[in-house]
Amino acid sequence: LLLSGMSLADEPVAKVYDADLAFKKEQGTATKLSQWTGKKVVMSMIYASCHGACPLIVKKLKAIQTALEEKQTQASFVLITFDPKNDTPEKLGGYRKLMGIEKTNWTLLSGTDNETRKLSMILGIKYSKNAKTGDVMHDNRIVLLNEKGEVVKNLDGLDSKIEGLF
Numbered sequence: 001l002l003l004s005g006m007s008l009a010d011e012p013v014a015k016v017y018d019a020d021l022a023f024k025k026e027q028g029t030a031t032k033l034s035q036w037t038g039k040k041v042v043m044s045m046i047y048a049s050c051h052g053a054c055p056l057i058v059k060k061l062k063a064i065q066t067a068l069e070e071k072q073t074q075a076s077f078v079l080i081t082f083d084p085k086n087d088t089p090e091k092l093g094g095y096r097k098l099m100g101i102e103k104t105n106w107t108l109l110s111g112t113d114n115e116t117r118k119l120s121m122i123l124g125i126k127y128s129k130n131a132k133t134g135d136v137m138h139d140n141r142i143v144l145l146n147e148k149g150e151v152v153k154n155l156d157g158l159d160s161k162i163e164g165l166f
Helices: 053-070 089-098 113-123
Strands: 022-025 030-032 041-046 076-081 106-110 127-129 136-138 141-145 151-156
Touching: 041 053, 041 113, 053 076, 053 141, 076 113, 089 106
Parallel strands: 041 076, 076 106
Antiparallel strands: 022 030, 022 106, 041 141, 127 136, 141 151
16 A cells, blocks of 8 residues: 555554654644653544534544543543644644633644654544645544553544543
8 A cells, every 4th residue: 555655564553652753732842642651642633724524523522521521531632733834833822722722631733744644644544635725635533542552442423422432
């Protein structure tokens, strides 16, 4: 399988946290996915100029946050942009405010196109960018990771149920 010049066999990664990928947080500081080792993570991919599915993904993530709080279960929430050329750390900071993301356990990340593509392949999230419009067609997937960075559950589609996640 070849996608954008990369084979899935190039870097087999059983655990997301083991992927040697560099990103920038919305504050502009550098980070790696290994930062979340030892923590449960709810992860998804979005882009700031999306007016369709991405706001609904954030809404679902907020519902997951509420459900976890009710069960007294802690998790970190990590959103990675599909569009790193336009979604600078500063723009992601603005997106956080626009979407009303106030919790400190949420992190928004931007990387290079290559790092973004590699992570999307690891997570099984497909996407493609329209070169003319800049719109991104993408899967609507929320990935739940355990403390080791292993995928324990995928929520596919905007109508997937959040009951029984953890």
